[in-house]
Amino acid sequence: MSVTDSTSLPPGPPPSSPFNTLFGNNYLRMAAFGLLAAVMIAIIAYVAWTQITVLVLKTAEISLGAFLGYWLDRHLFPYARPGGLTADTTANVWTEFDRTGYVYAASMLRRAFIVGMFMLSMALAL
Numbered sequence: 001m002s003v004t005d006s007t008s009l010p011p012g013p014p015p016s017s018p019f020n021t022l023f024g025n026n027y028l029r030m031a032a033f034g035l036l037a038a039v040m041i042a043i044i045a046y047v048a049w050t051q052i053t054v055l056v057l058k059t060a061e062i063s064l065g066a067f068l069g070y071w072l073d074r075h076l077f078p079y080a081r082p083g084g085l086t087a088d089t090t091a092n093v094w095t096e097f098d099r100t101g102y103v104y105a106a107s108m109l110r111r112a113f114i115v116g117m118f119m120l121s122m123a124l125a126l
Helices: 018-022 031-047 049-076 093-097 102-123
Strands: none
Touching: 031 049, 049 102
């Protein structure tokens, strides 16, 4: 099966998994992880309530790092955004060039690396 050959894909929704059946809505995709984070915060609040301020500070720093990394990637590579490299857009010049999907994959990995490094640098900042 070719990467760009969309006719060979089966029609209908993607294959189901236990996670999709439990949280079928896309808005609830990260609900399990959010619930797990809330439980961990409750445990920290019970065991060492003085560490809540450190937790809030580090969460804010890492979130700021993700935000800055995302926008740096958007500004450094305005014509190579992953959303603009999909095969859905017929007027896209990259679709003819990228028959195997490597340019799209490289743009996704580039963005993940930049955002991840910003988050790591903010986590190690203080």
